[in-house]
Amino acid sequence: MNNKKICTAHIISIGDEILSGHTVNTNSSYIASALYELGIFTKKIIAIADADNEIISELESSMKQTDMIFITGGLGPTNDDLTKNVLCRHFGFKLKFRPEVWDHIVAIFAKRNMVPDEINKEQAMFPDSEKVMLLHNSSGTAPGMHFNFDGKHIFVMPGVPNEMRSLMKEEILPYLKENFSDNLYYRDINTTDISESSLYSILSKNPEFPFGCAIAFLPQGYGVTVRIKNFGAADQRKRKVDSALKIIKSLVNEKIFTYDMVTPQHELVSILKKRHLRLSAAESCTGGLFMNNITNIPGSSEVFTEGFVTYSNDSKFAILNVNPSTLGIKGAVSEETVSEMLEGLLAETKADIVCAVSGIAGPDGGSEFKPVGTVFAGFSLREEKKKHIRKFFFTGDRISIKEKASNKLMIEMIRYLKKETT
């Protein structure tokens, strides 16, 4: 299509479980991120209750402000799932039983070795109008809806995350790609070991700042991402952003570890694949998070073979042969212990690169000399016979210390493996 239009979006999540804090609204960030990649800008994300008047009031107000509305939640079979009925009443559509939807519901239940109840028939009721298209839900029983009304597009999806994702991937994103265009070019520069304020100082002191672009600083668990955006004419956007990126790179090169929206685990798995390196890990304070992040990447089994969570001192000795006197004198949280964990991994596995981490995630276990947040982490390439271990101090609670430690260890490996090859 040639006549593509620039668009903005609102996302409305319906459900008491988000407002009560029981459920984190990951659906909205998934949708917003997928839209962003297409150059469709989310202007507002709203979560409201399963209540008629709230749904209608947000819908009406959003219809005035934006081109597209993405609604999730409230499509289940029970009495607190109102979305479909409220929307159809509002727009004046009647519901009709759709046998092909019912067949799909029966098939989905069969796959789970269950039989649908009478109340599931409610989910096979669908608006009887040309203005509403059925969106097939390959992962669940509730179909999605696409209203095309007054020039606005309203997409309605179930709130169950994997059902929402399959509707987005299989039905909505292909439609949007076909019919709506991007009006943005952007690149991300991911930095580490430098604060948001120092980054800003260095960049803003340059007389050309903001380099003809919009620059945003996005703090991450492992550093700060500098996002360079340009909304200008199609033939100039890329050139301007690329030139800004070049300048920023020259100013803070040694703090950069990756570009664009790639997680440390994605980057690390991809480098290990390229280099044909098999990885093995030993985790103490991170307790499996590092390996969990690695194994979230499809195909990680090519490079990740095994790992150990040696949580207790005894297990560090029993599994990795860490000397009990090292543990006794230097402590489990020390460069020496991490060094012996690496040696243990090299002896116990056939991995080409090994990594280990030990620290104090808290809330207890800190001391004056090793406060909560003290972490030693490092890695070693088998062929190099050299260990790279650093001491870190992370702030935050138990979960954020675990996250920062895992991410930092990945970033250290990424930086080293990249430097080595260039």
Add this chain to the structure above:
Amino acid sequence: MNNKKICTAHIISIGDEILSGHTVNTNSSYIASALYELGIFTKKIIAIADADNEIISELESSMKQTDMIFITGGLGPTNDDLTKNVLCRHFGFKLKFRPEVWDHIVAIFAKRNMVPDEINKEQAMFPDSEKVMLLHNSSGTAPGMHFNFDGKHIFVMPGVPNEMRSLMKEEILPYLKENFSDNLYYRDINTTDISESSLYSILSKNPEFPFGCAIAFLPQGYGVTVRIKNFGAADQRKRKVDSALKIIKSLVNEKIFTYDMVTPQHELVSILKKRHLRLSAAESCTGGLFMNNITNIPGSSEVFTEGFVTYSNDSKFAILNVNPSTLGIKGAVSEETVSEMLEGLLAETKADIVCAVSGIAGPDGGSEFKPVGTVFAGFSLREEKKKHIRKFFFTGDRISIKEKASNKLMIEMIRYLKKETT
């Protein structure tokens, strides 16, 4: 205080990183959940851009609709952090340099072995009015603010999650507990192995449904939570909810594994502690997620000593002594392999209870007889010499299959250990 007031809240998150989908809005669910526990109901959660007009427009509209407004984000030192200046301009407050805030900023930087930049001085500027209280930020440089204006309370916090959490815990929640009261009593019943529609059918067929309460069905990764709420008079709320809970328990008792907002990992760690059982785990398809969830619980080191991620077939043999012919004939995803993983754990560790999981998380690796989502998981108590292994079939993508497998394994152990003791 005697004169406690019933309150509603809006949460406004400011920042492009949420709208671009780059950051998941976990801050809002943390705040909403903490408020819910106090009986303060979040009516709306909104995410908007770092833009003057958007901030003012949401603020004005929320001031009309709710008693309290919680704002996060936009308090950093850079040019895209507008919140403080916009609010102060809107309410007509002047900013003044506060030396004690600057001292705190210098101290926080020193802790991270860094020195603040000139632009950090911006963060030491604070509204000069009795209507604005400073909220001390023990984890970061940007202080929070508490506006008391036209009878409305506006709390402003940084967007960095651990800084927001420490402001909530140390400053805001104690204030709310002191001054505002609960008007709700609720209990949660967490069920598994039953669909939302079957649960609803069973419960709604009872003539007394909804048992004088409001009943909500909240789908979780591992089953469905039934929430029983009552907003009635203070002396009757608890009685009504407890009586509803008793009826629901009698109707679906064998599907219940825990009560109230407790995660499977919390419950499992707590049971293991009570029983003085040490746990060891071997993970294949979950890749460390199970152990990561366990070690997210403070004090889990008392019961969790070590574990293995045996991702490759070779490692299942090398570490846990799984017979290569079992792997060859039955496959890594089989009851027999999980059974030998359990035996390997019993032989290699001193744990009192061991658990193991092997499955196909996808997207690749599925076959006609073992499609993506097929998972075998089980556990064994050393003193029992008996193995409890089940086959599951989970839908969803790689990450949700990992989550469901890890949660289900925990729930199986919880149900068994609870049954055993009662």
